[in-house]
Amino acid sequence: MQTSLEIVSPEKLVLSRPVDMVVIPGSEGELGVLPGHASMIVALGSGTIRIYEGNNVVQRFGVNGGFAEITPERVTVIAAEVSEVG
Amino acid sequence: MASLKALRARINSVKSTRKITSAMKMVAASKLRRAQHQAEAARPYAQRMERMLSVLAASDVGSPTSPKMLVGTGSNRVHLLLAVTADRGLAGGFNTQVGRATRALALKLQAEGKTVKIYAVGRKGRDFLRREQGDLMVGDVNFVGRKYIDFNDAQAIGTRIAEMLEEEEFDVCTMIYNRFQSVIAQVVTETQLIPVCVPAATKTDADKTATDKTGGKAVMPYDFEPDEEAILARLLPQNLSTQIYRALLENAAGFQAAQMTAMDNATRNAGDMINRLSQNYNRTRQANITRELIEIISGAEAL
Numbered sequence: 001m002q003t004s005l006e007i008v009s010p011e012k013l014v015l016s017r018p019v020d021m022v023v024i025p026g027s028e029g030e031l032g033v034l035p036g037h038a039s040m041i042v043a044l045g046s047g048t049i050r051i052y053e054g055n056n057v058v059q060r061f062g063v064n065g066g067f068a069e070i071t072p073e074r075v076t077v078i079a080a081e082v083s084e085v086g
Numbered sequence: 087m088a089s090l091k092a093l094r095a096r097i098n099s100v101k102s103t104r105k106i107t108s109a110m111k112m113v114a115a116s117k118l119r120r121a122q123h124q125a126e127a128a129r130p131y132a133q134r135m136e137r138m139l140s141v142l143a144a145s146d147v148g149s150p151t152s153p154k155m156l157v158g159t160g161s162n163r164v165h166l167l168l169a170v171t172a173d174r175g176l177a178g179g180f181n182t183q184v185g186r187a188t189r190a191l192a193l194k195l196q197a198e199g200k201t202v203k204i205y206a207v208g209r210k211g212r213d214f215l216r217r218e219q220g221d222l223m224v225g226d227v228n229f230v231g232r233k234y235i236d237f238n239d240a241q242a243i244g245t246r247i248a249e250m251l252e253e254e255e256f257d258v259c260t261m262i263y264n265r266f267q268s269v270i271a272q273v274v275t276e277t278q279l280i281p282v283c284v285p286a287a288t289k290t291d292a293d294k295t296a297t298d299k300t301g302g303k304a305v306m307p308y309d310f311e312p313d314e315e316a317i318l319a320r321l322l323p324q325n326l327s328t329q330i331y332r333a334l335l336e337n338a339a340g341f342q343a344a345q346m347t348a349m350d351n352a353t354r355n356a357g358d359m360i361n362r363l364s365q366n367y368n369r370t371r372q373a374n375i376t377r378e379l380i381e382i383i384s385g386a387e388a389l
Contacts, residue, residue, distance in 0.1 A: 039308045076134050
């Protein structure tokens with residue numbers, strides 16, 4: 001089972017894809033989100049969003065502030081400053 | 087009747103005007119495509135932001151410590167009008183419409199005994215409103231010489247407004263801008279920014295009931311980390327900037343569209359004018375020839 005992840009910046013929809021797990025840098029500490037996670041809204045600190053496929057990190061995004069809305073089916077990250085880290 | 091020479095000069099001048107207007111039309115058309123694209127790309131962010139805000143606001147309603155940006159200062163005596171226009175003209179009534187709507191709203195509010203302050207975004211609106219209601223102007227910003235507008239520009243305005251709110255310089259903030267409805271229609275729109283008009287949580291409710299029906303899952307209340315208030319305090323300024331950003335983009339797209347339409351009309355009018363002038367010119371030329379012929383013939387007959 002996968003959860004669908006969306007990352008949006010003011011300029012555009014940065015990413016939209018299903019993921020196995022995503023780790024997001026909450027302002028109170030990192031947060032690993034698996035499918036079926038309880039609904040919550042989190043303020044983000046600065047750090048990297050890591051996207052997992054199986055046990056491997058496949059993509060990383062740097063963010064500085066922003067918010068994430070988590071529901072059992074999807075994760076939406078909105079961030080003013082976001083960029084993919086190679 | 088004008089002399090042939092004068093007519094010729096006139097035709098040439100209208101022809102060069104037509105060249106300019108048709109070039110401007112082309113330029114506006116290509117800029118429009120880009121501006122429209124930018125405006126569309128910004129939409130997902132605004133939508134997600136709105137969804138999040140409605141969830142938060144719904145769970146924060148009635149709290150006495152709700153941030154000012156959400157519930158207002160408690161009175162509605164001083165109104166701040168944020169008039170968004172373009173920096174350039176030659177776009178038909180595009181800028182004037184916003185100017186007029188702002189003026190009308192200002193007069194209406196004043197008639198109700200409220201204090202009005204105006205913050206102008208864009209050079210044309212600033213000039214218009216300064217002429218009409220310069221004493222109400224509290225600030226202005228423009229993007230003259232800038233190719234693109236980015237989120238930082240909107241954020242700068244948002245921050246300024248948030249500061250003014252913090253210092254209680256106004257109670258209610260309304261934004262007036264041209265909404266880009268289609269290439270031929272830009273609609274002057276008034277949006278209340280502060281206190282925030284929370285989009286009724288209908289959509290979220292609909293989502294929830296949808297999951298209820300399909301998955302049979304219980305509606306799960308949201309958790310917040312940190313608490314609602316802290317998130318709201320950060321989300322609201324972002325939301326303000328986002329709304330301003332959207333207005334700026336719509337304004338930019340609308341401006342190009344209005345300019346394109348205006349220049350298209352101008353080009354067509356110039357064409358009509360050239361036709362009329364050419365006809366006039368030919369007629370005059372014909373009349374001159376005929377007159378000269380008559381003169382020659384009657385001269386010959388007299389001999």
